[in-house]
Amino acid sequence: MKKRLIQVLGFLMSSLGWVFVLCSMAMDYWRIVQLGGQGGSFIIKVAWYWSNLWKDCFTDSTAVTNCRDFPVLWSVTPYVQGVRGLLMCGLTLGFFAIVLCFLGMECTFIGGSEKTKDKLLLAGAVFHIAGSVSDVSGYCLYINRVARTTFAATVGPGVLRYTDFHH
Structure with missing residues (x-):
């Protein structure tokens, strides 16, 4: 017994862990950053940029969301492709x-x-x-990229910081 x-x-x-990984791949907000609102009201002029493994999106202050799906596999940045592949x-x-364990459990008759x-x-x-x-490696690869962008002293043009500690 x-x-x-x-x-x-x-x-x-x-x-259950397998289901959680499956659900996390479908989540929308893997990265999110607020744009605008500096030096004034956050309510009047603010926008949000967010992305996941499948698309980049931009939501403005009127709650209109525009998304761009990643078109083909070879046009995605290599680290996102690596994370997708590992997951x-x-x-x-x-x-x-799951199939092997189900068949191998003592309480099943097959x-x-x-x-x-x-x-x-x-x-x-x-x-x-x-x-x-493989799953943990994929998450670590993604987190490493976001952390390097966040804590870098300088970032290149077109690269968004995901937190701002310089206020």
């Missing part, structure tokens, strides 16, 4: 891990003998670990 409980809890936690690789590995189920469970665990390393 204890072995089944551990397997079910592990399966639920790892599957998709992690999701693919996680999907196979998957074969006990020895075969143990091998399936071990393979699923390895896939989960590899997928989670």
